[in-house]
Amino acid sequence: MSLALMRWRATATTCYKMSMLKLIHVSSVVISGSFFLLRFVWMLRGSDSPQQRWLKIFPHIIDTILLASGIALVVQLAQYPFVDNWLTAKLFALFAYILLGSLALKRAHRYGIRVLSGGLALFVFAYIVGVAVTRMPLFWLTWN
Numbered sequence: 001m002s003l004a005l006m007r008w009r010a011t012a013t014t015c016y017k018m019s020m021l022k023l024i025h026v027s028s029v030v031i032s033g034s035f036f037l038l039r040f041v042w043m044l045r046g047s048d049s050p051q052q053r054w055l056k057i058f059p060h061i062i063d064t065i066l067l068a069s070g071i072a073l074v075v076q077l078a079q080y081p082f083v084d085n086w087l088t089a090k091l092f093a094l095f096a097y098i099l100l101g102s103l104a105l106k107r108a109h110r111y112g113i114r115v116l117s118g119g120l121a122l123f124v125f126a127y128i129v130g131v132a133v134t135r136m137p138l139f140w141l142t143w144n
């Protein structure tokens with residue numbers, strides 16, 4: 001096999017792996033975000049979320065896949081938090097999202113704080129998507 005063909009095959013394999021990883025990552029983003037929204041709406045309506053076991057376990061599985069695929073993408077791209085600004089911003093925003101989400105669904109006692117935290121968590125989630133798509137921490141500054 002010629003060197004050019006070997007190089008082409010290696011590039012094609014990397015692209016394929018990358019697009020599979022991205023598909024897994026983006027799918028878990030959509031499922032994870034939808035689950036958070038659903039549980040937030042249940043909380044707003046004052047209805048107890050259904051108590052089935054799978055409903056407690058499933059979001060953790062999805063969030064683990066989300067994190068693992070994110071880390072795998074970081075490795076594939078060879079771009080890293082604390083080196084590349086957009087990934088640093090994404091990581092800090094992820095911490096904020098987890099904190100706000102847990103206040104909204106579990107930790108806060110007052111209804112008002114839960115509503116505020118949930119709203120902010122959704123806002124931060126949208127920010128993370130914006131940063132991911134544009135690879136810019138202050139992406140809205142480029143809008144005209």
Ligand code: HEM
Nearest residue numbers: 025026029066067070071073074077094125128129132133
């Ligand atoms: C709530 C959490 C997260 C959300 C909403 C999110 C969202 C997204 C979206 C929508 C994309 C696709 C962007 C595009 O190609 O247009 C993406 C890609 C990516 N994400 Fe995440 N992500 C999250 C967590 C993470 C974490 C924890 C990491 C790293 C540890 C990470 C690393 C990456 C990387 C490296 C890419 C590839 C970007 C590219 O190829 O341009 N993500 N993310």
